[in-house]
Amino acid sequence: MNIIIVTGASSGMGRETVRQLDKIYTTGIDEFWLIARRRERLEELAATLDHKAHIIDCDLSEEASFEKIKLELEMIKPDVKMLVNASGYGITGDFTESDLNKQLGMIKVNCFALTYMTGIVLPYMPNGARIIQYASSAAFLPQIGFSVYAATKAYVLSFSESLNSELKDRKITVTSVCPGPVDTEFFGIAEENGSSDFAFKKFFMAEEDKVVKQALLDSYHRKPVSVYSLPMKAFRYLSMQVPEEIMLKAMEKIKEWD
């Protein structure tokens, strides 16, 4: 059985990825596996798809969830043609003023879960399969007021770029998606303790369907990194050219003006 697995399928870019892939694959895929905590959201999505969907409602911050997914993989032994790791969240605010458990939770979902999923699914991926990892443009530089989140995404980008090289023999490509701000439920969760110090980011807000379309296209073309929009491409370029010390000083200034 040929399947596609998507985590974070209950909302935002994960859900949009499922919708677009459902239309793209008119043949060759038997089932989508949809993973997130909110079962009713996954059921709503499944009801709209042309493909069959298998729902796995679980909390990816809990290790037991991976045992459950691993068991399903062992029982069904599918060919996983594509894995999309889109689950994740961010919490804005200075580290010392934020809830430590939520900061640690970000490491669990954004890094630990993404790595665990990749590790248990890879044995079921045939040659030529594809992985899409949701990183962020926050991966390009340390971010004042978003420090743990940016660090988790730097991890995702670094891990995924190395993995992409390691998997060359199997012709499996790993594409890290690094968007700037996208209009999803993300900021409602990220700013639950008050609005971000970087309110200007909202000027760069992108639409989820466009970011996902670009990500799928870049994955199809087997690119290691997908960056949507000119301002974010420019940000990436700047972060590679300008010394980090200067970029951080500039960010401190912007934070003072905001």
Ligand SMILES: NC(=O)c1ccc[n+]([C@@H]2O[C@H](COP(=O)([O-])OP(=O)(O)OC[C@H]3O[C@@H](n4cnc5c(N)ncnc54)[C@H](OP(=O)(O)O)[C@@H]3O)[C@@H](O)[C@H]2O)c1
């Ligand atoms: N929106 C942005 O501005 C932006 C920019 C760059 C990168 N990103 C990254 O893109 C990815 C998708 O974000 P989004 O914007 O689509 O956000 P979103 O609408 O908030 O979706 C996040 C998804 O992650 C799932 N999730 C969160 N915690 C989970 C947990 N403990 N266990 C299982 N699933 C969990 C949520 O499902 P449940 O709540 O149902 O569990 C939801 O489906 C994330 O990795 C995010 O960091 C977002």
